[in-house]
Amino acid sequence: MAAENQTQVTEFLLLSFHGQPFLFILFLLIYLATLLENSAILALVSLDPHLHSPMYFFLSHLSCLDLCYSSVTVPKILANSLRPQATISYSGCLAQMFFLMWCAGTECALLALMAYDRYAAICQPLRYAHLMRRGLCVAAAASCWLWGMLDSALHTLLASRLSFCGAARLQHIFCDVPPLLRAACSDTRPSRLALHAASLFVGLSPFLTVLASYLRILLAVLRMPTATSRRKAFSTCAAHLVVVALYFVTANLNYNRSSSGAWPVVDTLVSALYCVLTPMLNPLIYSLRNQEVRGALRKVVGAQGTLRLHS
Template sequence: MEGTNHTQVTEFVLLGFSHGQPFLFALFLAIYLATLLGNSATFSLVSLDPHLHNPMYFFLSHLSCLDLCYSSVTVPKILANTLRQQATISYRGCLAQAFFLMWCAGAECALLAVMAYDRYAAVCQPLHYAQAMSRSTCAMAAAGCWLWGLLDSAVHTLLAAQLSFCGAAKLQHIFCDVPPLLGAACSNTHPNELALHVSSIFVGLSPFLLVVISYLCILATVLGMPLATSRRKAFSTCSAHLLVVILYFVAANLNYNRPSSGYSPAAGTLVSVLYCIISPMLNPLIYSLRNQEVWEALRKVVRVSGTPSSSGNNA
């Protein structure tokens, strides 16, 4: 028994790579830089402009922070491994990466549901919006999202830490996550799989249903608007939000609640890349940079930074 104990594993080999991939390095680097730029800009603008100090942008700033963490958990290690002869990650580093990855995933699922409810309250119940989304309520909701993701991640990581790995520890992936760990384990994985199925219902499916119901109610209200231009603008915004949310939830559910057979490692890697790396890059474009208020805040920052100081003018 001692010879197969998981503590004997010091590192994992990531088989999703083949050495010498300058194109992949350039691609992931471009995606990462775009993610950092877009989410950092959103977070900074919301913090600096008082006109954006409302519930919608408060939650957007938390989404930007989450997406920055999301990408930074995985992409820097991916970039390093694309340049190595053999892609590896230490055992403790693997568990840490899986822990922070699932923390971000669980928190973002909850946050997207809260953001959808915020929009529902603003559009469908405008008279009660200030009371429903007060400053204290928003703060508790945001803290609850982070805590929800933390608790979910802690459960899965503790279960993953009990797994045993026999022989060469190889993961069919480009970064560490719980499903690849289960595929490489030689011990009983039924508790881990059961936890993933339960989590997919409470952490994945339930928030997704809340998002869909909220946006359906919003669209029903939008269709009742008297002005065609208002309907067209609101419908464009809601449909873009819903499309990104569906992409995220479907990809995440496929990753953590995948069928036991008929699901190739390459498909698993692609699905993971969609919601862990591509989605954080797209969120600023969909939620923030298509918004006129954000562009106005950006123009103000540019004007202020480009205006000479009064002391310089007097001189």
């Protein structure tokens, strides 16, 4: 009976901010800024040999990931806001959820890897070239993507086994595991168990790695000889930790809040923070505040201006 009910579901009804032009313009501007910033980082890291280091290698992966992360959800949200009724097909919903969870799991692992890279650079400078050698960096980045994909595949497989009764309405602006579980009329315990396990291994473990790495970094910063060096290092570490905390805390609220669903507006805000706003903030915090990146950007802009003058 469950399988029969499930095959009858061809699309889901979604929440939408239809008729609210301010939110449409806000989401559109955030998305365009995300595309511009992350594309600029990818171009700069590719074009400037001075940025061919492990830190910028990982930053380029983060930018690629953020482009995918934002593009999985925002275009569909914008399109639905222009329609009388926000909908998504059943297969489209599972596909959106798969890529969203893939990006989420990968970003957790990648943020932990980037924190370890900064720990190795600051606390183990003599061993840094060995610890972060090219082959190891490539393997580590590939492992992050694979880890996220395997985690996402498990959640998507379990979600595909759910059945839905009556009107398939999701109290959300895009497809994700929690709203699907709330809408299902079949046993959701396997999916909920997988969510809790993922929160521990995919979410909490990387977050603790980030905290441990930055704690060691801060202890090293306290031993720096000049106050100027300490202020600069504290500013950088604090900015990184704010973005990381924003991402991990909001993601944890989204996937573990027992009362989730009681306030759809709150759920929408929490989701927007970690999968819409964070991809725009990451390049600003991790890259565009960096002097090397700003220098590379000035060189590229200057070279383009020179070419236009000569042409």
